[in-house]
Amino acid sequence: MPEGPNLIMLKEKLQPFKGRQVTAANGYAKNVDPSMLNGNTLSDIKTWGKHLLLVFEDFSLRIHMGLFGSYKINRPVKKNAALHLQFGDEEINFSIVKVQVINQPLDEVYDWSADIMSQKWDADKAIQKLKEKPGLMICDALLDQGIFAGSGNIIKVESLFRAGIHPESLCGNIPADKLKELSNEVIAFSREFLKYGKTHHLGDRLQAYGREECPRNHVAFHKRDTGKTKRLTFYCDICQVLYS
DNA sequence: GTGCATGTTACGAG
DNA sequence: ACTCGTAACATGCA
Numbered sequence: 322m323p324e325g326p327n328l329i330m331l332k333e334k335l336q337p338f339k340g341r342q343v344t345a346a347n348g349y350a351k352n353v354d355p356s357m358l359n360g361n362t363l364s365d366i367k368t369w370g371k372h373l374l375l376v377f378e379d380f381s382l383r384i385h386m387g388l389f390g391s392y393k394i395n396r397p398v399k400k401n402a403a404l405h406l407q408f409g410d411e412e413i414n415f416s417i418v419k420v421q422v423i424n425q426p427l428d429e430v431y432d433w434s435a436d437i438m439s440q441k442w443d444a445d446k447a448i449q450k451l452k453e454k455p456g457l458m459i460c461d462a463l464l465d466q467g468i469f470a471g472s473g474n475i476i477k478v479e480s481l482f483r484a485g486i487h488p489e490s491l492c493g494n495i496p497a498d499k500l501k502e503l504s505n506e507v508i509a510f511s512r513e514f515l516k517y518g519k520t521h522h523l524g525d526r527l528q529a530y531g532r533e534e535c536p537r538n539h540v541a542f543h544k545r546d547t548g549k550t551k552r553l554t555f556y557c558d559i560c561q562v563l564y565s
Numbered sequence: 566g567t568g569c570a571t572g573t574t575a576c577g578a579g
Numbered sequence: 580a581c582t583c584g585t586a587a588c589a590t591g592c593a
Contacts, residue, residue: 324573349589371572388572389590400589419573419587464572473571514571530571549583553570 325384325438325471326515330366334394338408341491345407348377350420357422363408368429368438370470376427376558383421390418437471437511440451451500461505461548462492466491475530477515480506481527481556487563488547488554494564501560503524505556 332487346355359376373384384404386392389410393414397407399486402414418444423430433445450468451457463469481488484503486495495503517523524531534541535557547554 327571385573385576386571387588388570390572390587403589417590419588458589466573475571552572 322391323371323388323495324476324511324514325368325370325436326511327371328371328390328471328520329438329515330519331373331392332366332368338363338411338413339366340364341408341479345408346405348402348404348415348420350403350415350418350524353404353420353422357468358406367427368400369427369433369436370438371473372431374423376426379424381427383423384415385421386415387417387419391416391468392418397401403466413481417466424462435467435470437469437474437476437507442508444501444508447504448497448500448562451492451495457492458488459486459487459490459492459495460548460554461551463507464548464550464552471511472507474554475527476507476511477552478530479510479527481554481561485561487558487561488556489561490564496564499564529557531555535560 339360342360343358346358348355349510361377362562365377367374371385375382375384395411397526398414398416402416403418404415404420433439433441434446436442447468451462459481460477463472463480464474473511479501483506484499486499486503513526514523517526528536529542532542532555537560538557540557540559542555542557543556544553546552
């Protein structure tokens, strides 16, 4: 369930739990003793990229869903959850997630301006980071959570297609205005992802990811693992310019 | 039943 | 020390 927009959806679904007290907690997750949560009030819910942040008075919990992670709200789980949180008569269950306790103020831990879903997103800073890594392939940069926190493989594929940039282009060789265009597409598509994802119509909006042919010229998409990250990339080598 | 996936990290080998 | 390949993760889906 993993890209930035999915985390915003999750945050919205968890709003009813805000201000409520944990009445029971358990789970097999490492790095946390769930019993420490007992009696604590969930004061806020934040996200940074793909991190879900449950804020309690004296600490926060970072929850990362990874690729296989899932959650259930007030619905039965098949097996013991990695983290089960009971709030009176309501409950949240997370499966296959990584949990970490954060004892510092979140503002000291997170640079909100790197989060593509944040109001504080700063495109110029991201572009500066790209320029500082001239040898990095842009397909890898779009998965780098330090640069585009919250971007995943779908956002990568779609924003590269929309900006007309070949995934194996090197950051240092892409013109500044194309980098700006790419950054704009990342943000625009992420908003679209959020809007249509809520109603399960994201698939209708995908122009490249999972498609067989380019919607512009009907040539078959290339479909290969690219970059150091070796993640599946759909691209059209007519529409998408290689800056190598 | 099989295979694949919106992610990340840990580990061993070289 | 660094970088690469691989596995792993108590899932969900087509």
